[in-house]
Amino acid sequence: MSEMWINMGPQHPMTHGLWNLRVRIDGEVVLDVDPEMGYLHRGIEKISEDRHYNEVVTLMDRTCYVAGLAWEHLYILASEQALHITPPERAQYIRMTCEEFQRIGSHIMWYAAFVNDIGLMTPFLYGMRDRDLVLDLFQSFTGARMTYEYMRVGGVRNDLPPTFTDQARKVLDWLTDRFREYDQLCLGSSIFHKRCDHLGVLKANDCIAHGVTGPMLRSAGVKRDLRKDRPYARYDAVDFDVAVADGADVTARYLVRMEEMRQSIRILRQTVDWLEHHPGPVMAEHLPRWLGAPYAPVGREGYLLKRNYAKGVGFSAVEEPHGEAQAYVVNEGTEHPYRVKFRSPIFANLSAARQYLVGYRVADIPPIMGSVDPCIGEVDR
Amino acid sequence: MATEITATEKPNQNPILWVARPMATAARQFAKSLFRPSTIVYPYERLEDPEFREKVAVASGKPIGLGQVWDNYRGVHALNIATCISCNLCQFSCPDLCIEMVTVPGGDPKHPKKCPEIDYGKCSYCGFCSDACPEGCLTMTTRYELSVTKRSDMVYSPQRLNEVFKTKLPMNPIRLARPANEDSILLDVPLCIGCNACARDCPTQCITMLDIPKPEAKAGEKIPKRIWKEPVVNDSDCVRCGTCISVCPKECLFWGTRK
Amino acid sequence: MQPDDLTRVLAPKLGENLLGVEAFEGMAGRVRFRREAALDLFRAVRDDLSFAHLSMVGGIDWVDHREVFYVAWSDSARQYVLLSTDVPATDAHVETASAVWPSANWHERETWELVDITFDHHPDLRHLLTPDGYAFHPLLRSFKIHEPEELEVKTRHV
Amino acid sequence: MSQATLYSVSYDLSNTIASALGSVLPSGARDLITSSGVVTGFAVVIFAVIILAATMLNTILLIWWERKLLGRFMDRRGAMHVGFAGLLQNFADGFKLFRKDTVKPREADPLGFYFGPTAYMITSLAIFGILPISSGWDTGALPLTLLLALAIFAFAPLFIFVSAWSSNNKYSLMGGMRSAAQMIAYEVPLLLAVVSVVIVAGSFDLNTIVYEQQNYWFWGPLILALIVFVAAMLAEMERIPFDLPEAEAELVEGWNTEYGGMFFAFFMFTDYLRALVGSVLVVLLFFGGWTLPSWVPSVATSWPLAGIFWFMVKTYIVFGVFVWIRASLPRVRTDQLLRVGWNRMIPLGLVSVFVAALLVVAKCVWPFGCLPTP
Incomplete structure (x- = not known):
């Protein structure tokens, strides 16, 4: 067979979203790749400029639909810095709880989709089954299963229900057992190792040069985790380890993500204990009036007298399940952010696709791309 | 430099056991799910039914559905037309512009009563409207089934939302506290002409027009022509x-x- | 790392092209520079200050001018640094950072198509998120998603 | 005729119908209809129809069985709404596919595009005319039934490749290439495993092979051959973990990407047909066919059609193991598959041939017992 270009995407089982990976192949060997993005570009950064600060939160759930709360957290942190607001401590702990549960949910989703990519359907359903428990927890306090709209500038919308702590502990116990099952299905199978070892290798230097972050970077042996290195919320108050592996291949990414879920459970046990014993307000007291807590008096231009509030620029970086997400929010003293810029970790991870795909085989593309955990919603924004 | 990752499963190098462990795991799960698979036979079994939740939780050993999972679910809205004061706050707070205020019967002929009509084709179920509703008459219920055959059926008129209210579905109990430092309506006194428009249209009737003394005309100064009332x-x-x-x-x- | 440290290293390299280093909450500082010195600054920041990881490139349309900002991370200092430069709206171009940090490639493509800032000597300046040949730059303030009257809530009780 | 066979049943049925028809027809036509040639010909048609219907029903039941089993392996329920426990779900699916249009790509070659799936299904169906399912329930004592069945079974890559090539799709083409490579690679170990059984049984006739298993089933001493046979069968049936030609993660749907409607149904149906052939062959070659061990009380085997019943039970259990494998193993890669085929399976198959030869020489092996003396 001579060389040819094939389009993997935009509708292809491997893509996990809408994007197109153009692959030049010779027989089964990948010679070159060219990712094409933009099929899911919704202009979230532009729409944000027309929205009230709190209303942007509804868009954040839709940037990455499996890690909505992590993105809300990211945006809210940047907005709070831009608006000079400090949330109460309980709100910060609730946000941490949200983010860690979201990390578990997202990683389970990754596990389900990734193992499905290498042809094993069973873990997909196990993963979905267990992720449902996390979604149940989210539903119990946010009222929705995927699009939470829970965080607000200055805190969170509502407090956790009284039964939350008990139920969260039950879920954590259940998940701990299930993760063992996941490992048996994957690591215990030599076919899994045959498929995933020494595949999609991206060494630490290449990772850093191409801006690759998150589990991909940690799987290359770089111990970087914003929760440790640049603690936000109250991550300085909880005790956990950074999961690092040295293979830099697909198996290493699997190991890192699995270990991260175990560390998340460790964090969650601490935050849930804290939340049980420290009741308190979940919204900041002194907000700019037009932010008016979750209750926004008037959101649209024309009814709000233009007033000059303190200007500011906010920057936040959050260790999102997929990597380092960053937000840059410019506050020009109006009720809308002047400019919101998000940095999606997967955007950078996909931009290095040529580095970790070329030279492998067509059949290796799904596991490698699966190990990147692409979520196109946040790449295209 | 790297923290050790404790892999629970070591790579299996024994070719005879190539496939044994995952197959054993799958078989274990098979034996478990023979009695009670985790799926829910949706139209017949519903998670929002608390009895069913407990039954499943007990039968499958899964910690599902315990606690107040469905208490503050954000589904289709319920509108109590009787207590709606036509304040338009739901419309203002909607980020998706899916709420339109439409006239409903029962208002004063001069100032017709307007209640929200929600286009579920646009709604994102963010709950800003029910958060903003000062009277608690627009809430969200646990209803989530919206399939229709015509696009126009996605638009729920106030009457239809009132029907939802009458079904007494569990409604979102969360009432957000009004912020302590809210803005107030202030008056730029010299500009006011006392026309009564604000008091007339105020949905809560919280504006009263008080008489103010008509100033004495001084020499060379013209008294502005206005009604001598002030909100x-x-x-x-x-x-x-x-x-x-x-x-x-x-x-x-x-x-x-x-x- | 403090803003002073940044100034100490960068000032000799850039001279008057360094417009100042400000404090920035949660970062090592915000370096303002003239675009003529972009490449020198990038090299200095990466090699001398060990900010080896470029995280984000973005642009802001300030109507009269445009701003390009870069966020870089240093593993040794465990800090971010913000670099920003102003370019005139009529002649919005700046030297590419992708020669120094390969990760800038896609970020610059995105900034180019959305905020209309050209990156000179960029290896592959094609549309990324918008279709090929898309004539607009959506993140410019002049690009309106709604007409203002659509945005306003309809008047009531007329 | 002491025992009812499939052909005797067909012949009786044909005879009954012919005489019933003849009784109402004028004498000329009666003579024609009741003549032995017509009755025999009609009996053959009935025979074929019965086999066809039984095969189709079994295949559809097999799909149901996989759906239910796989569901439980995955902690869900499988099809359950159409009919009792979803038994009619596959009929509903088939009906849906039947109603749908087959869209032929503009550049596709119509001859290959339509001929491929049709021939694929027909050749696979033809195998069931050969396979015995109980004593007497077969086409008669052909001496080389096993060889003929495997020969027809090996046709498939040709038709797959024809349909893949003519659908003018890169994914289909790659799927077709993979399919051809894989099937050819696994044909050799498959035949080696069969050869070891044939050596022990001393015949290519499946009836004889089953008869030879009266003292012990062959899977015990020929466990190596069984492993090679099952692995090769998995590859031939293109089931996970060896479903590379379809590998939906990278090749969309492999060689049937471009097919829709009834031709897609042909492909899916034939896949399960081949799975049924595989299961039946495993039962016939290694698990004693329709016989049960001698220690089983005769109550279980004395009633009519007990042979067919036990044969079906065994077949479905064997297929259940295939489903179990599918539920717990990921897919391998092409080069790994081929390497396993050439480097592991062929040596193992040769060893098993050697073992079979030893078995024949030894006659009696503890703890299994002796081969029956002819």
């Missing part, structure tokens, strides 16, 4: 909907902090 806003009743500001012909009302 006074009762802050505790005011829901901060801004209707008065929008109807004021002279733009003399504005948001501000009351001294």
